[in-house]
Amino acid sequence: MLDIRFVRDNIETVRNACQGRNATDALQDLERFEQIDSQRRERIVELEQLQHQRNQASKQIGKARQAGEDASEIMGRMKEIATKIKELEPGVAELDGELRQIMLSIPNLPDQSVPIGRDESQNELIRTWGEPQAFDFEPRDHVSLGEGLGILDFSRAAKISGARFCVLWGAAARLERALIDFMIELHTTQHGYTEVLPPFMVNAESMTATGQLPKFEQDLFKTTDGYYLIPTAEVPVTNLHRDERLDPAKLPLKYCAFTPCFRSEAGSYGQDTRGLIRQHQFDKVELVWFTDPERSWEAHEQLVGHAEQVLQQLELPYRVVSLCSGDLGFSAAKCYDIEVWVPSQGRYREISSCSNFLDFQARRANIRIDAKGQGKRAGFVHTLNGSGLAVGRTLVAILENYQLADGSVRVPDALVGRVGAELLTPTD
Numbered sequence: 001m002l003d004i005r006f007v008r009d010n011i012e013t014v015r016n017a018c019q020g021r022n023a024t025d026a027l028q029d030l031e032r033f034e035q036i037d038s039q040r041r042e043r044i045v046e047l048e049q050l051q052h053q054r055n056q057a058s059k060q061i062g063k064a065r066q067a068g069e070d071a072s073e074i075m076g077r078m079k080e081i082a083t084k085i086k087e088l089e090p091g092v093a094e095l096d097g098e099l100r101q102i103m104l105s106i107p108n109l110p111d112q113s114v115p116i117g118r119d120e121s122q123n124e125l126i127r128t129w130g131e132p133q134a135f136d137f138e139p140r141d142h143v144s145l146g147e148g149l150g151i152l153d154f155s156r157a158a159k160i161s162g163a164r165f166c167v168l169w170g171a172a173a174r175l176e177r178a179l180i181d182f183m184i185e186l187h188t189t190q191h192g193y194t195e196v197l198p199p200f201m202v203n204a205e206s207m208t209a210t211g212q213l214p215k216f217e218q219d220l221f222k223t224t225d226g227y228y229l230i231p232t233a234e235v236p237v238t239n240l241h242r243d244e245r246l247d248p249a250k251l252p253l254k255y256c257a258f259t260p261c262f263r264s265e266a267g268s269y270g271q272d273t274r275g276l277i278r279q280h281q282f283d284k285v286e287l288v289w290f291t292d293p294e295r296s297w298e299a300h301e302q303l304v305g306h307a308e309q310v311l312q313q314l315e316l317p318y319r320v321v322s323l324c325s326g327d328l329g330f331s332a333a334k335c336y337d338i339e340v341w342v343p344s345q346g347r348y349r350e351i352s353s354c355s356n357f358l359d360f361q362a363r364r365a366n367i368r369i370d371a372k373g374q375g376k377r378a379g380f381v382h383t384l385n386g387s388g389l390a391v392g393r394t395l396v397a398i399l400e401n402y403q404l405a406d407g408s409v410r411v412p413d414a415l416v417g418r419v420g421a422e423l424l425t426p427t428d
Contacts, residue, residue, distance in 0.1 A: 001104060002106060014106065020325040020326070021110065025105065026105060026107055029102045029106060032098075033106075036102070053081050054078060104208065104214055104215075108330070108360040110334065111358075114322065114324065115324045115325070118326040120323075120327045122324045123321040124322040124324065125321055126322055128320075129308065129312060129318055130317030130341075132401075133401060135343065140400075140403060141345075142399040142400050146172060149407070150426060151168065151169045153169060161280075164280045166279065171419070178418035179391050179415070180258050182310075182414065186310060187287060187306060192254060193254045196255050196256070196257050197257065198233060198237055198259065200229065200259055201227040201228065201230065203227065206228075207220070210234055210235050210361050211331035211360070212228075212231060220262075221262045221263075221264060221280075230259060231262060232284060232385075232387075233259040236257075237385075238365065241381075242366065243367075245378060246290060248292060248369050248371075252291040256287055257286050257288070258391075259283075275396070276395065277393065282393075283392060285388050285389060285391065286385060287306060287386050287388040288383070288384070290381045291381065291382045293359065293381070293382050296382035299382075300356040303384055306388060313414045314412045315413075316401055319339050319348050322334070322336055323336070329353070331361055334356050335355040336354045337353050337354075338389075340393065343401060351387070352388065356384045357382070360383075362382065367381050398411075398412060410423055
């Protein structure tokens with residue numbers, strides 16, 4: 001959430017940022033903001049005037065009583081003023097509530113380094129790593145490979161649950177588990193993250209704190225008693241410190257969490273609805289940072305590098321792009337996407353988004369830096385997060401990039417010990 005004082009004083013800057021994001025709903029909300037804020041200011045002025053009149057009347061009553069004079073007329077006037085104040089105060093509180101709801105719907109401001117653009121076609125290429133393999137046969141997609149090996153079962157998953165679910169058999173289940181273990185070990189032992197296993201269901205306050213609510217409710221799964229299934233570990237991990245003041249000497253805090261993720265994927269269609277690319281349930285290893293504001297951009301680059309090392313050790317070709325303003329996520333001030341090469345599609349696909357939110361989430365979640373003894377006001381921490389990585393999409397990339405002409409799949413060297421095999425064959 002942006003600082004309401006900043007929005008009030010820089011309304012054109014915020015409006016231009018929303019236009020650059022193609023955030024038409026937010027532009028309408030800004031119009032409402034101006035209208036309601038104007039009404040609120042008028043009522044505040046009226047309320048302050050009445051409070052001043054009440055204070056003056058109170059003084060007059062005191063003087064009259066000291067002089068032994070009749071103060072009933074003044075007391076009557078004071079009672080009328082008190083009634084008007086009582087009538088006005090709920091209206092001001094209601095307007096404050098409306099303003100907060102509007103503020104929750106306005107996206108973060110893109111950093112000046114974010115390229116201006118309409119959509120993903122105008123994202124900026126930062127770097128590439130590795131070379132896509134030139135197959136001497138027509139590469140199969142992961143669905144064909146997985147079903148041929150007998151390790152991906154979409155039909156039984158559909159019987160059990162419905163579309164966009166998958167049962168992983170044998171080698172695929174081992175490979176998924178191996179990837180999770182590999183990623184967690186890499187990030188905790190080499191990159192200094194603390195592993196945490198959070199709840200997979202959260203309350204509405206947690207969803208609001210990280211920006212999923214109120215804007216993205218249609219993309220969430222909700223239980224009948226008000227819990228939400230998490231769309232990403234970012235939500236529970238960020239909320240670990242909601243309403244807390246963090247010791248600046250202990251920053252940055254870096255957490256690593258494996259969780260299943262649940263998304264309705266409302267509005268998605270086409271090629272991505274087939275296979276593992278866009279499922280209602282998928283596994284992910286998430287990286288979350290809490291940093292000093294002065295170091296968050298440096299932290300952002302480190303975070304991206306940590307996610308990249310997963311793909312480098314798995315020897316999977318990828319590229320890093322900086323998202324343009326029109327493709328930027330709601331809460332992010334800047335985001336790098338890491339995209340892995342998918343041979344069957346002949347293009348790179350997102351496997352990690354690494355975002356710097358600045359104080360946008362921390363303001364919503366009330367996560368501050370403890371300034372006690374520093375002689376200054378407690379400010380908000382900066383939060384960052386990124387996938388390290390999306391496990392299902394990593395499985396897709398391995399199946400397709402390591403496939404052989406006979407339909408078997410070689411296991412990356414970094415995973416052989418964990419999987420217990422060098423080759424996945426139909427006999428698995």
